[in-house]
Amino acid sequence: MNDRSLTVLAVGATGSIGRLVVAEALRRGHRVKALVRDAGRAERVLPAAADLAVGDLTRPATLAAAVDDVDAIVLTHGSGTREADVRDIDYAGVANILTALDGRRARIALMTAVGTTRPGTPYAAWKRRAERLVRASGNAYTIVRPGWFDYNDATQRAIVFRQGDTEQSGTPADGVIARDEIARVLVDSLTNPEADHRTFELVASDGPEQDDLTPLFAALTRDAADALDAAEDAATAPLADEPQRFRDDLAALPR
Incomplete structure (x- = not known):
């Protein structure tokens, strides 16, 4: 794994x-x-070593300075489950960050959620559209769909990557994972070449946490270079059925 220093x-x-x-x-x-x-x-909750970039995800004009001179971007923002909020904050935030990059390349790690492809779930559909924009952006990326935060037992520290988004009950039965392990996987993906163009669900099972995640990343099926959807997702969202807002954002991506 390459541990080179990045601006994130x-x-x-x-x-x-x-x-x-x-x-x-x-x-x-x-x-x-x-x-x-x-x-x-932010100064009260973040380490002093972090530089602060003031901006608003819903206001694209405020993001130019934030994305300037970065090597990588980790997106963990989330607004809840109201469709309007997920559309106007979660999804729009991804679209606005990609627009602010204006064609410059950055390594992207996007956090969505297990069950993102669940049919008939409007808020999840906007998270899926955010994933699709990242795949179509031309950037190297990893998309992580964590299970339920901190519902894991103390003995459940073994990190598990799944694909296909097949667990869709909308309950912790779909998978659980510790918050600190989510952060570890997102940051690890930025410098691990085996993580590029991978989309997966992140959960935990009984056992100790692995020292090296490279074998887990390497075992995943890579997303096709020209695909909007993850490698093993069911094809349940034809582009022709997507809202015009998403299709306009997709068409506006720098190529």
Whole structure:
């Protein structure tokens, strides 16, 4: 694995996963820029070693300075389950970050959720559209779909990667994972060449945490270079059925 130092933009940096991403990236020797709306609040919850980039995901004009001169971007922002919020914050935030990059390349790690492809779930559909934009952006990427945060038992520390998004009950039965392990996987993916163009569900099973995630990344099926969807996802969302807003954002991606 390549442990070279990167400049990493943490999006959702003051959230429960984002704060752990910031800490993990700093621990690994990366420079971290934290995208925040309120610098005063961020200074109280983030390490002093993190640089603050003030901006608003819903206002594209405020993001140019945040994405300037970054090597990688970790997106962990999330708004809940109301469709309008997921559309206007979770999805739009990804679209606006990609627009702000303006064709510059950055290594992307996007966190969505297990069950993202579940049919008939409007809020999940917008998370899936965010994934599709990342796949179509031309950037190297890893898309991580964690199970239920911190529902794991203390003995459940063995990290498991699944594909196909087949567990869709909408309950912890779909999988559980510790928050700190989510952060570890997201940050590890930035410098692990085996993680590129991989989409997977992240859960835990009984046993100790692995020292090296490379074999787990390497065992995954790689997303096709020209595909909108993950390698083993069911084809349940034809592009022709997608809303015009998404199709316009897809067409506007720099090539």
